[in-house]
Amino acid sequence: xxxxxxxxxxxxxxxxxxxxxxxxxxxxxAPSTAQSMPAAGPGQxxxxxxxxxxxxxxxxxxxxxxxxxxxxxxxxxxxxxxxLAVLIVPTTQPEDIAQYSIRIFDEWKLGRKxxxxxxxxxxxxxxxxxxxxxxRGLEGVLTDAMCNRIIEETIRxxxxxxxxxxxxxxxxxxxxxxxxxxxxxPPDRGWHPGERSHGGGPLPIVxxxxxxxxxxxxxxxxxxxxxxxxxxxxxxxxxxxxxxxALALLAAAGAFLFTLLAGxxxxxxxxxxxxGGGLGGGWGGFGGGGFGGGGLGGGGFSGGGGVSSGGGASGSW
Numbered sequence: 001x002x003x004x005x006x007x008x009x010x011x012x013x014x015x016x017x018x019x020x021x022x023x024x025x026x027x028x029x030a031p032s033t034a035q036s037m038p039a040a041g042p043g044q045x046x047x048x049x050x051x052x053x054x055x056x057x058x059x060x061x062x063x064x065x066x067x068x069x070x071x072x073x074x075x076x077x078x079x080x081x082x083x084l085a086v087l088i089v090p091t092t093q094p095e096d097i098a099q100y101s102i103r104i105f106d107e108w109k110l111g112r113k114x115x116x117x118x119x120x121x122x123x124x125x126x127x128x129x130x131x132x133x134x135x136r137g138l139e140g141v142l143t144d145a146m147c148n149r150i151i152e153e154t155i156r157x158x159x160x161x162x163x164x165x166x167x168x169x170x171x172x173x174x175x176x177x178x179x180x181x182x183x184x185x186p187p188d189r190g191w192h193p194g195e196r197s198h199g200g201g202p203l204p205i206v207x208x209x210x211x212x213x214x215x216x217x218x219x220x221x222x223x224x225x226x227x228x229x230x231x232x233x234x235x236x237x238x239x240x241x242x243x244x245x246a247l248a249l250l251a252a253a254g255a256f257l258f259t260l261l262a263g264x265x266x267x268x269x270x271x272x273x274x275x276g277g278g279l280g281g282g283w284g285g286f287g288g289g290g291f292g293g294g295g296l297g298g299g300g301f302s303g304g305g306g307v308s309s310g311g312g313a314s315g316s317w
Contacts, residue, residue, distance in 0.1 A: 001194050004174060013281070018065075020283060024042070029075050043094050043095065044100075045093075045100060046072045046238045047103060047104055048087070048089075048117045050085070050108045050303060051301060052066075052070060053070050053074065053077075053083075053084065053303050054070050054073070055083050055085070055086065057088060057089050058089065058090055058125045059088075060088055060125060060170075061088070061165055064174070068169075069086060069168065069169065069172065070129045072169075072172065074086070076227065078187060080117075080119060080179060080180060081111070081115070081184060081186065081187030082112075082138070082179050083111050083117070084110070084119050084172060085108065085110055085118070085119075085120055085121070086123075086168060086172070087104060087116060087121070087122050088125060088164075089125070090124070091125075091126045097129045097131045098131060101122045101131045101133040101308075102308055102310065104120060105120055105133050105308035107200050108120070109303035109306050109307070110304070110306045111135040111137060111304055111306025111307075112304040112305065113304055113305025115184060116136040116138070116306045116309075117137040117138055117182075117306065118135040118303065118306035119134045119135060119138055119179075120133040120134075121131070121168065121171060121172065121175075123164075123168070127316075128159075128316050129312065129315070130155055130159070130316070130317065131313065132151065132171075132175070132312045133312045134311060134312050135306040135307060136306075136307050138179060138182065138305070138309070139311050140182065142175065142178060142311075146178065146314065147313035148313035148315065150171050150174050150175065151315035151316060154171050154174060155170075155171050156315060156316075156317045160317050170264065188247070210234040210237060210255060214226060214255070214259045215224075218259065223240055226259065227260040230259045231253060231254075231256025231257075232252055232256075233253040233255075234248055234252055234254070234255035234256075234296045235248045235251050235255070236248070236252075260298045276294040
């Protein structure tokens with residue numbers, strides 16, 4: 001019996017179904033929103049998943065404005081090590097903005113672990129409320145009085161004029177200027193755990209292992225089903241690595257097509273991949289333009305383990 005003829009065995013369909021369910025079954029429960037929302041308790045607003053330094057759930061900022069703020073905060077983190085983030089929500093009601101801010105900080109963990117040098121700028125647009133929440137390591141510079149001053153003198157006048165981007169940008173500039181003068185440990189110049197892979201993380205190794213395993217899968221299940229299993233496995237691993245479902249599906253499709261087309265160009269069965277380098281050329285193209293160099297790692301972001309000080313200030317406009 002040739003390897004191709006084994007592809008119809010009943011266990012293969014079951015295995016494929018399980019893998020596809022594993023990938024698709026872990027999708028966010030509310031696909032219509034941009035961020036995954038963890039379940040909230042009674043009387044509480046949900047906490048958006050941290051995927052970027054600037055999260056706008058109200059559509060207040062343009063894409064260009066978000067990008068500019070994101071780049072500014074990323075550059076500051078790279079130079080100083082401190083993590084700052086902006087969150088704009090419609091409302092925190094019925095919860096007070098201060099309590100909601102603490103819950104956000106507990107979930108996001110902005111700032112480096114044990115350094116606690118993170119800060120959150122939270123805006124509840126419909127409530128016309130704003131809060132600055134510093135981590136413990138910054139309460140000496142982002143004091144309650146200083147946070148209140150930034151809100152009163154910078155954020156409030158700009159927001160009253162409808163200039164949300166200008167107010168946020170100016171407030172962040174003041175916060176960064178204060179933090180810059182604080183003697184904090186230098187940033188780690190190596191790979192940051194808060195940044196999902198930019199080509200140097202474990203993702204390329206994982207995907208390479210999946211594609212290498214496609215040799216075995218195609219030999220056992222045949223070209224078509226083996227390629228499908230390879231794609232499902234790649235998508236599952238990418239999703240479990242913390243990437244968005246859309247990117248996981250892209251990885252699944254890419255791995256499936258790579259395996260399938262490689263088989264069409266070289267035949268089928270075990271002979272589809274020549275010994276000693278058959279995967280090398282294909283993977284090189286995959287990594288260079290697909291998943292390496294920013295393909296999957298462009299926007300991932302997470303906190304570093306910081307803890308809120310419980311201080312800060314709230315205000316309105």
